[in-house]
Amino acid sequence: MPYYVGRVVDDVEQLIARTPAVFREKQGIDVRTHHEVMEIDLSQRRVLVQNVRDGEAWREPFDHLLIATGSTPILPDVPGAHARGIYGLSTLESGIRLRQTLDRDGPRQAVIVGGGYIGLETAEALISRGLTVSLVEKEPQVMNTLDPDMGALVCDELRRAGVHLYLEESLEGFEVGDGRARAVITDKRSLPADLVILGMGVRPNSALAADAAISTGEKGAIQVNDRMQTEVQGVWAAGDCVQSYHLVSRRPFYVALGTVANKQGRVAGVNLGGGYATFPGVVGTAITKICALEAARTGLQEREIRGLGLEYVIARIETTTRSGYYPGAGRITVKILAEKGSGRLLGGQIVGCEGSAKRIDVLATALHAGFTVEEMINLDLSYAPPFSPAWDPVLIAARRAAGLV
Amino acid sequence: MPYYVGRVVDDVEQLIARTPAVFREKQGIDVRTHHEVMEIDLSQRRVLVQNVRDGEAWREPFDHLLIATGSTPILPDVPGAHARGIYGLSTLESGIRLRQTLDRDGPRQAVIVGGGYIGLETAEALISRGLTVSLVEKEPQVMNTLDPDMGALVCDELRRAGVHLYLEESLEGFEVGDGRARAVITDKRSLPADLVILGMGVRPNSALAADAAISTGEKGAIQVNDRMQTEVQGVWAAGDCVQSYHLVSRRPFYVALGTVANKQGRVAGVNLGGGYATFPGVVGTAITKICALEAARTGLQEREIRGLGLEYVIARIETTTRSGYYPGAGRITVKILAEKGSGRLLGGQIVGCEGSAKRIDVLATALHAGFTVEEMINLDLSYAPPFSPAWDPVLIAARRAAGLV
Numbered sequence: 001m002p003y004y005v006g007r008v009v010d011d012v013e014q015l016i017a018r019t020p021a022v023f024r025e026k027q028g029i030d031v032r033t034h035h036e037v038m039e040i041d042l043s044q045r046r047v048l049v050q051n052v053r054d055g056e057a058w059r060e061p062f063d064h065l066l067i068a069t070g071s072t073p074i075l076p077d078v079p080g081a082h083a084r085g086i087y088g089l090s091t092l093e094s095g096i097r098l099r100q101t102l103d104r105d106g107p108r109q110a111v112i113v114g115g116g117y118i119g120l121e122t123a124e125a126l127i128s129r130g131l132t133v134s135l136v137e138k139e140p141q142v143m144n145t146l147d148p149d150m151g152a153l154v155c156d157e158l159r160r161a162g163v164h165l166y167l168e169e170s171l172e173g174f175e176v177g178d179g180r181a182r183a184v185i186t187d188k189r190s191l192p193a194d195l196v197i198l199g200m201g202v203r204p205n206s207a208l209a210a211d212a213a214i215s216t217g218e219k220g221a222i223q224v225n226d227r228m229q230t231e232v233q234g235v236w237a238a239g240d241c242v243q244s245y246h247l248v249s250r251r252p253f254y255v256a257l258g259t260v261a262n263k264q265g266r267v268a269g270v271n272l273g274g275g276y277a278t279f280p281g282v283v284g285t286a287i288t289k290i291c292a293l294e295a296a297r298t299g300l301q302e303r304e305i306r307g308l309g310l311e312y313v314i315a316r317i318e319t320t321t322r323s324g325y326y327p328g329a330g331r332i333t334v335k336i337l338a339e340k341g342s343g344r345l346l347g348g349q350i351v352g353c354e355g356s357a358k359r360i361d362v363l364a365t366a367l368h369a370g371f372t373v374e375e376m377i378n379l380d381l382s383y384a385p386p387f388s389p390a391w392d393p394v395l396i397a398a399r400r401a402a403g404l405v
Numbered sequence: 406m407p408y409y410v411g412r413v414v415d416d417v418e419q420l421i422a423r424t425p426a427v428f429r430e431k432q433g434i435d436v437r438t439h440h441e442v443m444e445i446d447l448s449q450r451r452v453l454v455q456n457v458r459d460g461e462a463w464r465e466p467f468d469h470l471l472i473a474t475g476s477t478p479i480l481p482d483v484p485g486a487h488a489r490g491i492y493g494l495s496t497l498e499s500g501i502r503l504r505q506t507l508d509r510d511g512p513r514q515a516v517i518v519g520g521g522y523i524g525l526e527t528a529e530a531l532i533s534r535g536l537t538v539s540l541v542e543k544e545p546q547v548m549n550t551l552d553p554d555m556g557a558l559v560c561d562e563l564r565r566a567g568v569h570l571y572l573e574e575s576l577e578g579f580e581v582g583d584g585r586a587r588a589v590i591t592d593k594r595s596l597p598a599d600l601v602i603l604g605m606g607v608r609p610n611s612a613l614a615a616d617a618a619i620s621t622g623e624k625g626a627i628q629v630n631d632r633m634q635t636e637v638q639g640v641w642a643a644g645d646c647v648q649s650y651h652l653v654s655r656r657p658f659y660v661a662l663g664t665v666a667n668k669q670g671r672v673a674g675v676n677l678g679g680g681y682a683t684f685p686g687v688v689g690t691a692i693t694k695i696c697a698l699e700a701a702r703t704g705l706q707e708r709e710i711r712g713l714g715l716e717y718v719i720a721r722i723e724t725t726t727r728s729g730y731y732p733g734a735g736r737i738t739v740k741i742l743a744e745k746g747s748g749r750l751l752g753g754q755i756v757g758c759e760g761s762a763k764r765i766d767v768l769a770t771a772l773h774a775g776f777t778v779e780e781m782i783n784l785d786l787s788y789a790p791p792f793s794p795a796w797d798p799v800l801i802a803a804r805r806a807a808g809l810v
Contacts, residue, residue, distance in 0.1 A: 003731065003790060014730035117789075247785075259788035262795045266804075267783075279783055287787035296787050325419035326408065358760075361767045361786045361797070368784055369774035378672075378684055379773055380652075381766045382692035382701050383664035384522075385408060390667045392766070399671075 001095035002118070005102065006125025012096060040065065040212040042232055064234045064272050067209050067222060068265065071202035071240035071256045076113070080174030083181040086196040089118050098197075102129060107194030110134070111184040113171050115142030119199025120154070120290050123163050126197075127291070134164040134191050136171060136184060143295060145286060146349050147302045149316070150295070150335055153351040157293040166191070171200075202256045204241045217243045218254040226278040228268035236272055238264035245281035248299045248346060248367055249308055255282055283367040284347070287357050294357035298364040299347025302337065311340040315373075315401035319393045321355040323385035332356040334397040336363070336373065343372035343405040348397070355387075362394050373401040406500035407523070410507065411530025417501060445470065445617040447637055469639045469677050472614050472627060473670065476607035476645035476661045481518070485579030488586040491601040494523050503602075507534060512599030515539070516589040518576050520547030524604025525559070525695045528568050531602075532696070539569040539596050541576060541589060548700060550691060551754050552707045554721070555700070555740055558756040562698040571596070576605075607661045609646045622648045623659040631683040633673035641677055643669035650686035653704045653751060653772055654713055660687055688772040689752070692762050699762035703769040704752025707742065716745040720778075720806035724798045726760040728790035737761040739802040741768070741778065748777035748810040753802070760792075767799050778806040 003009045020031040032049075038057070039048040047065065050057040073088035075081055087098045101107065110126045112119045115137035126133045135142070135158065141151030142158065142165070158165055166186060175183035175190065184191045204221040214230045214237075215223045221243035224230055228238050239261035246253035260282055270277035287296040305312050315336045322329035330353030337347045348363035350356055366376055376398035383390055391399070408414045425436040437454075443462065444453040452470065455462040478493030480486055492503045506512065515531045517524045520542035531538045540547070540563065546556030547563065547570070563570055571591060580588035580595065589596045609626040619635045619642075620628045626648035629635055633643050644666035651658035665687055675682035692701040710717050720741045727734040735758030742752045753768035755761050771781055781803035788795055796804070 008732060009730045011730070257788065259795050259797075260785070263783050283785045285785045285787045287789045287792055289789065289791045294792075298785070298787070325414045325416070327413060355763075358763065358787060358792050359766070361764070361784075362770050364785050364787065365767050365770040365774070368780075369770070369776070371774070375773075378668050379766075380665070380688045380690045380703070380769050382690045382703070382763060382769065383662065384692045384694065386694045387692055387699075387763050390664050392664075 001089045001092075001098075002121035002125045004095045005089075005099050005122065006128045008125075008128075012092065015092060015095075037208060040067075040208060040214075040235075042212050042214075042235070045234075062234075064236065066268055066272060067214075067230070067235070067237040067241060068239045068268075069205035069208060069241045070261075071204050073118075073198055073202055074200045075198065076171055076200060078171055078173040080176040080181060083174055083176040084179050085181040085194070086174065086198060088198050089122060090202070101195065102126075102131075105194070108132060109193055110195040110197060111136065111191045111193040112197045112199055113184060114199035114201065115139070115165075115167075116144065116199050116201060117286065117288050119197065120158070120288060122197050122199060123158065124161070124289075124291050126195075127161055127163060131195070132164075133162070134166060134184075134193075136166045136169050136186055136191070138168065138170045140168050142167075143288070145284075145297050145301065146295065146351070147335065150297075150333065150349045150351050153333060154290060154293065154295055157290055161291040202240065204243075204254065204256070206241050209237065209241070218252045219243075221254045223252075226280055227271045227276075228264055228279060229271065236268045238268040247281045247283050249304065251308075253282065253284070255284065257286060283364050285360060285364045287360060289357070292353060293351065294354065295349075295351045296357035296360035297347070297349045298360050299345065299367050300337065301347055301349070305337060305346055310346070312337050312346055313340055313401055313404035315397050315404060317393065317397045317400055319389055319396055321353060321393070322387060323389055326385040328354075328386075330354065330356075332359075332393050334359075334393045336394075336397040336401045338373045338401045338405055340405065343374050343402060345371050345373055345376065345398075348394070350393075356393075359392070359394050362392075373398045373405065377402055406494045406497075406503075407526035407530045409500045410494075410504050410527065411533045413530075413533075417497065420497060420500075442613060445472075445613060445619075445640075447617050447619075447640070450639075467639075469641065471673055471677060472619075472635070472640070472642040472646060473644045473673075474610035474613060474646045475666075476609050478523075478603055478607055479605045480603065481576055481605060483576055483578040485581040485586060488579055488581040489584050490586040490599070491579065491603060493603050494527055495607070506600065507531075507536075510599070513537060514598055515600040515602060516541065516596045516598040517602045517604055518589060519604035519606065520544070520570075520572075521549065521604050521606060522691065522693050524602065525563070525693060527602050527604060528563065529566070529694075529696050531600075532566055532568060536600070537569075538567070539571060539589075539598075541571045541574050541591055541596070543573065543575045545573050547572075548693070550689075550702050550706065551700065551756070552740065555702075555738070555754045555756050558738060559695060559698065559700055562695055566696040607645065609659065609661070611646050614642065614646070623657045624648075626659045628657075631685055632676045632681075633669055633684060634676065641673045643673040652686040652688050654709065656713075658687065658689070660689065662691060688769050690765060690769045692765060694762070697758060698756065699759065700754075700756045701762035701765035702752070702754045703765050704750065704772050705742065706752055706754070710742060710751055715751070717742050717751055718745055718806055718809035720802050720809060722798065722802045722805055724794055724801055726758060726798070727792060728794055731790040733759075733791075735759065735761075737764075737798050739764075739798045741799075741802040741806045743778045743806045743810055745810065748779050748807060750776050750778055750781065750803075753799070755798075761798075764797070764799050767797075778803045778810065782807055 737757030
């Protein structure tokens with residue numbers, strides 16, 4: 001959505017992975033859009049369905065049921081939250097509406113509430129469209145899934161791009177005039193706004209499952225086993241509405257990301273179709289591009305490690321994305337966290353210029369493998385001057401960490 | 406060197422990682438350039454050294470000795486091989502000489518013999534300098550460390566860039582006039598040349614060690630243990646002159662690449678200094694950029710797998726480097742080879758546009774971990790539209806391979 005809003009992508013059709021018609025014609029799947037399931041009746045194994053256009057409702061039986069209800073942007077419980085001019089950014093429709101507003105009304109001042117992925121990517125989009133952009137975040141940093149020192153690098157880039165950052169400020173409400181939001185009120189100031197974007201995270205749409213007494217866990221997400229089955233035989237769930245397992249913390253974990261949802265969907269589908277597949281869990285990988293900067297993270301960050309009562313060492317290194325003499329070589333900062341004593345890799349964060357962030361995948365793979373930082377030093381990663389220094393930045397960080405364990 | 410020759414890098418000083426002066430002043434290491442060790446005397450634990458400038462020679466005692474003699478480009482045993490105008494490309498001096506020739510003599514036609522990394526990178530450099538470039542390769546493809554189908558993609562790119570490819574042609578000699586090479590003679594034709602580049606691989610400089618009866622192995626490279634010690638206590642070796650161990654084939658393996666040499670050097674240094682470190686081996690990773698194309702490989706290729714008597718499945722997929730709708734998304738081809746039955750990942754190859762090849766590092770890390778392709782499907786790799794499709798190309802290939810095992 002941020003790319004459509006920012007005119008990076010113009011054709012909204014391109015954003016639709018598969019239309020209902022393709023589901024019907026190529027896969028023989030009877031997709032019914034504009035139909036809402038109101039209730040799951042587990043004893044009778046049927047669902048109550050309502051056609052949201054004409055209000056007609058009926059009960060539909062099932063042998064297997066997949067709950068893939070996704071998530072919804074969090075709407076803050078503050079005065080004025082339902083005024084016009086306040087946008088979440090989740091569904092295709094929400095993106096289309098926002099872009100229409102930009103094209104039609106030409107708003108000049110935007111305030112974004114929340115400095116997560118959606119907030120940051122939308123900030124970039126609106127800056128590129130010439131708006132004055134302010135961003136309000138209650139924490140002392142944006143991109144709270146990074147440690148403060150790495151998050152500070154992202155803050156620097158946002159300021160460089162012209163975003164006005166208001167950190168450690170809490171949303172208290174919206175000033176409304178003629179039913180429209182006119183300003184964002186924080187605990188410290190009032191920020192005039194022609195347009196407000198909410199990027200305060202999402203919550204799983206699990207009420208339907210919970211109402212049927214299907215167990216939920218982290219943040220209310222639906223509990224599933226490794227095959228994506230709920231505790232009820234033949235009732236499956238996948239995507240933003242389910243709870244995941246974190247392979248590094250070894251604890252339940254809630255994550256709402258497209259690539260995780262995709263993988264879970266595949267596993268649920270294989271099992272539902274009589275096959276066998278498992279989704280063992282995630283390691284907490286995420287990536288984003290903010291203007292000229294790339295940022296990525298995987299595993300546990302310092303706050304999470306402390307929360308688990310573990311001790312750790314920190315290695316943070318700065319080097320170049322390519323051989324220093326090769327054109328286009330730019331700065332990359334890699335931070336690695338490893339368990340004290342054992343040296344087990346616990347997490348990693350990367351912030352830097354073009355060519356930096358996708359290297360997080362090596363750390364993610366190493367987390368899946370349960371590698372120690374000592375084991376990582378000699379990983380046979382690829383080197384040629386256009387791609388990397390002779391020691392890949394990730395290995396330089398691992399080497400440093402191994403020396404501290 | 407190819408980047409210096411191609412004027413991608415202009416300052417030759419930038420290519421020197423550390424000067425003798427820095428070694429002396431910062432590390433307190435007495436570096437003597439222009440001195441050659443002529444003989445190792447293991448019984449007396451001393452070496453015969455000669456100052457190559459004044460011819461003075463003497464014996465120097467040692468407690469520990471590190472042999473880091475590197476490798477030398479292979480010079481073919483054919484008529485005319487010693488004529489002027491024929492260049493290898495290995496040392497800094499060889500690069501400086503070649504660039505001087507280009508700047509001064511303005512040669513117009515270059516013939517490159519050998520389609521390995523050096524040959525290809527030099528082809529790109531010379532094309533960029535406006536020369537007519539022909540490349541002779543005895544195999545049916547360039548970049549022989551790729552399987553033929555993947556190598557064909559590299560051949561296509563070379564032709565697109567204007568390189569005249571002569572595949573399945575063997576070098577028979579050089580036509581020489583006035584002491585200069587005037588043409589390259591193959592078994593099929595004569596190619597006029599103002600300039601000849603040899604890219605026929607390298608051989609380890611192991612004669613010094615072999616003369617002292619230190620054991621050598623693959624391609625004559627010096628045998629070392631995991632600590633980079635030769636069979637002689639206190640005599641160490643590292644870099645292009647030593648034999649490595651291939652962690653996938655579980656066989657000795659010879660590789661001459663800077664990043665491997667660097668890692669081995671660190672391990673030898675730690676041990677020589679009284680510490681403890683090991684270099685368990687390589688998985689055969691390599692990467693290169695040829696004009697607009699990137700190519701990388703890791704693990705075993707089909708030929709190597711067959712040579713080990715193993716059976717395997719092949720998954721080759723084509724997708725985009727970024728989300729299909731995101732600007733700059735380009736083609737990437739990923740090939741994965743997995744052991745039949747077990748599903749153990751055996752190797753991978755990637756060819757594609759900018760943003761493709763560094764993904765090989767995920768496969769390299771997975772090889773170190775001994776993952777099966779089934780285990781790889783759910784790797785929590787990073788996704789955002791500017792970086793990847795929702796399923797990373799590597800995972801799409803793993804998924805395909807897992808279905809074939």
